[in-house]
Amino acid sequence: MKKWKRPLKVGLVGATGVVGETFINILEEHAQPIAELRPFASERSLGMKIELAGKQWPVQVLAKGCFDGLDMVFFSSGDDISKEWAPEAVKAGAYAIDNSNAFRMDQGINLVVPEVNGHLLNSDSKPQVIANPNCSTIQLVVALKPLLDKFGIEDVTVSTYQAVSGAGLPGYEELLEQTKNYQQADHEPKTFSKQILFNCIPQIGSFGQDGFSTEESKIMNETVKILNAPEVKVSAFTVRIPALNSHSEAVWVTLKKEVTREEVINTLGNFEGLAVLDKDFPTALDVSGEDPVFVGRIHQDRHNKKRWLMWVVSDNLKKGAALNGLQIAEKLYC
Numbered sequence: 001m002k003k004w005k006r007p008l009k010v011g012l013v014g015a016t017g018v019v020g021e022t023f024i025n026i027l028e029e030h031a032q033p034i035a036e037l038r039p040f041a042s043e044r045s046l047g048m049k050i051e052l053a054g055k056q057w058p059v060q061v062l063a064k065g066c067f068d069g070l071d072m073v074f075f076s077s078g079d080d081i082s083k084e085w086a087p088e089a090v091k092a093g094a095y096a097i098d099n100s101n102a103f104r105m106d107q108g109i110n111l112v113v114p115e116v117n118g119h120l121l122n123s124d125s126k127p128q129v130i131a132n133p134n135c136s137t138i139q140l141v142v143a144l145k146p147l148l149d150k151f152g153i154e155d156v157t158v159s160t161y162q163a164v165s166g167a168g169l170p171g172y173e174e175l176l177e178q179t180k181n182y183q184q185a186d187h188e189p190k191t192f193s194k195q196i197l198f199n200c201i202p203q204i205g206s207f208g209q210d211g212f213s214t215e216e217s218k219i220m221n222e223t224v225k226i227l228n229a230p231e232v233k234v235s236a237f238t239v240r241i242p243a244l245n246s247h248s249e250a251v252w253v254t255l256k257k258e259v260t261r262e263e264v265i266n267t268l269g270n271f272e273g274l275a276v277l278d279k280d281f282p283t284a285l286d287v288s289g290e291d292p293v294f295v296g297r298i299h300q301d302r303h304n305k306k307r308w309l310m311w312v313v314s315d316n317l318k319k320g321a322a323l324n325g326l327q328i329a330e331k332l333y334c
Helices: 018-029 079-091 114-120 135-151 164-180 214-227 261-269 318-333
Strands: 008-013 034-040 049-052 055-058 072-075 095-098 129-131 153-162 233-240 247-255 274-276 293-300 307-314
Touching: 008 018, 008 079, 018 049, 018 164, 018 318, 034 049, 034 055, 072 079, 072 318, 079 095, 079 129, 095 318, 114 135, 114 214, 114 318, 135 153, 135 214, 135 247, 135 261, 135 274, 135 293, 135 307, 135 318, 153 214, 164 233, 214 233, 261 274, 261 293, 307 318
Parallel strands: 008 034, 008 072, 072 095, 095 129, 153 233, 274 293
Antiparallel strands: 049 055, 153 247, 247 307, 293 307
């Protein structure tokens, strides 16, 4: 990640959550110049302090005028909070980079994965709300974009296997607690609809009348918007699995022409943000804590020579949330 041109004044809504913590860790890791950090959380977090750039920054609660003087506010909270407060950040003169679902499909809001459609942003733009996509969508579109540009895409089918960290700290803690007491006959689910330990749950979000979950709808709708490819048909099926971190996806992509495996691998391997494993395959455990989107098990369908299968894995807290948001900031301030 490039260094910002100047020290920035940054707000972080949801600072005490798992994505907020990841955001802070990435800022520290890349030694971004920070003039000020204003971490925001609920009242129960008052009195806490967040350490960054050798300083302790006290946690605040959202209030009138709380964004005054900031350059950028990163939102990692619920839709309702984002809908109310992200426009307030813009009014105060800050870019609002929102990780919720509140604005993603709004026609006038940019939904950005910098490697894919970062051209939508520039340092001369006015403060605005910029939507950070769904975590599973981000890794999918990074893998699809070079194939779309080079060969064209007719349709995409994706089945996701999503870690409990995607449900935030409660999901993470629920799996750990059930693991500690794994011999217990019955584990009462709280965060998930069923026991997650030793299980796979084909539900992420609520179900619509058509049988698709909200998570599946997000992937299908957001992918088309980010790629600016309304002609591409996308179908998704999402599953929660007992992995702590990193989401995995089995992807079937039908190209518009027949190509060789070497062409597919070279096209993917030359794209920014992608790491291709030709002789091996990535796993959720392998890539946790890593920045890129990893792709492996690239092979041709037996029945359709235009269709290719691949295994796409990425850290959902980093590239799937905090890192993608900071890469958006990089487009604005570098």
